[in-house]
Amino acid sequence: MPTASLSLAPVEEEATSLDEVVAPDLPWVTIVWNDPVNLMTYVTWVFETYFAYPRSKAEKLMMDVHVKGRAVVSNGPRESMERDAEALQGYGLWATFEEDE
Amino acid sequence: MARAFVREPDGFVALLDDGERLILSGLMQQTRVLLSPEIEPTGDAFDDLVASMGVSLNLADQGDPATSHGDVTGAAGAPGAAGAGHGTTDAGYRDPALDRLLPTAHRGDDEVAAEFRRLTEEGLRQRKSSNLDVAIERIGAADDDRVVLDAGQAPAFLIALTDVRLLLGERMGMRTEEDADALHAAMETIDDDDPLGYAMAWYDFLTWLQETLAHALMDDGDGEDLLTSDGTDDV
Numbered sequence: 258m259p260t261a262s263l264s265l266a267p268v269e270e271e272a273t274s275l276d277e278v279v280a281p282d283l284p285w286v287t288i289v290w291n292d293p294v295n296l297m298t299y300v301t302w303v304f305e306t307y308f309a310y311p312r313s314k315a316e317k318l319m320m321d322v323h324v325k326g327r328a329v330v331s332n333g334p335r336e337s338m339e340r341d342a343e344a345l346q347g348y349g350l351w352a353t354f355e356e357d358e
Numbered sequence: 359m360a361r362a363f364v365r366e367p368d369g370f371v372a373l374l375d376d377g378e379r380l381i382l383s384g385l386m387q388q389t390r391v392l393l394s395p396e397i398e399p400t401g402d403a404f405d406d407l408v409a410s411m412g413v414s415l416n417l418a419d420q421g422d423p424a425t426s427h428g429d430v431t432g433a434a435g436a437p438g439a440a441g442a443g444h445g446t447t448d449a450g451y452r453d454p455a456l457d458r459l460l461p462t463a464h465r466g467d468d469e470v471a472a473e474f475r476r477l478t479e480e481g482l483r484q485r486k487s488s489n490l491d492v493a494i495e496r497i498g499a500a501d502d503d504r505v506v507l508d509a510g511q512a513p514a515f516l517i518a519l520t521d522v523r524l525l526l527g528e529r530m531g532m533r534t535e536e537d538a539d540a541l542h543a544a545m546e547t548i549d550d551d552d553p554l555g556y557a558m559a560w561y562d563f564l565t566w567l568q569e570t571l572a573h574a575l576m577d578d579g580d581g582e583d584l585l586t587s588d589g590t591d592d593v
Contacts, residue, residue, distance in 0.1 A: 294520075354474075
């Protein structure tokens, strides 16, 4: 991608809020839990479709859910994990978000 | 006799006879009733987003009476309640199936879970209802038993099938892998006229139909074998 000499992007914020200084934003995770209804094929399709994960990664995560009972499917700031959990629930998966331990 | 979804030149096509379409559409409509949002989706993504935000941010102001709805096996919400969405009442009753269709999003912090639900439930109900509307419309538009889905309708149909199976599974008490195994084992000895037998047969039919549509959507022609070929395997 060519580098533009004129950028419309906002000036990067350097300042950090007091909250972040006191309690640094730990990464959060989105978890998908095993359930007896959702099909292996379907769960793989959801991971491919929503996250745009390649087939191999989608299948590995699906197998983790199936065999281990749960899998961390994404990580990042809390707002992103809430968005992922909501989207995955929209697909009918049993998705939760929590602070990474 | 039904034929599974396959990719054809004009879209994803299944063959479902009158009886199969009637039952399938009926199950989708019952799921739709349970999931109905406070404000019905308009089909316009932006309008729906705005509507869902307005409602979810002002739930305390919502006072529309909820109505009682029959559902898959006859359980129903209590009538005359103030609305926190269909399937719930102000007396604290929440249809257990809703906890499967709209599950808690945080295990261990009820406050976080409640806040998440307040902010997301209306939008989720709208999106799920929209998917079911697409699916019900396509079934109704079947011509010569052909249910035809274009590339945009197929994912909606696939997700709608998930929500119907979640509701049906919950009504049959299928909450764990052990429950599912026990239910399938019980089918060996169940009476011919036991409603549970019918429910299970339709559940398996929906499973089969969903599996074929998922395979058709994922088969991108690169020759890569899908890991799962067993139509009855669940996660």
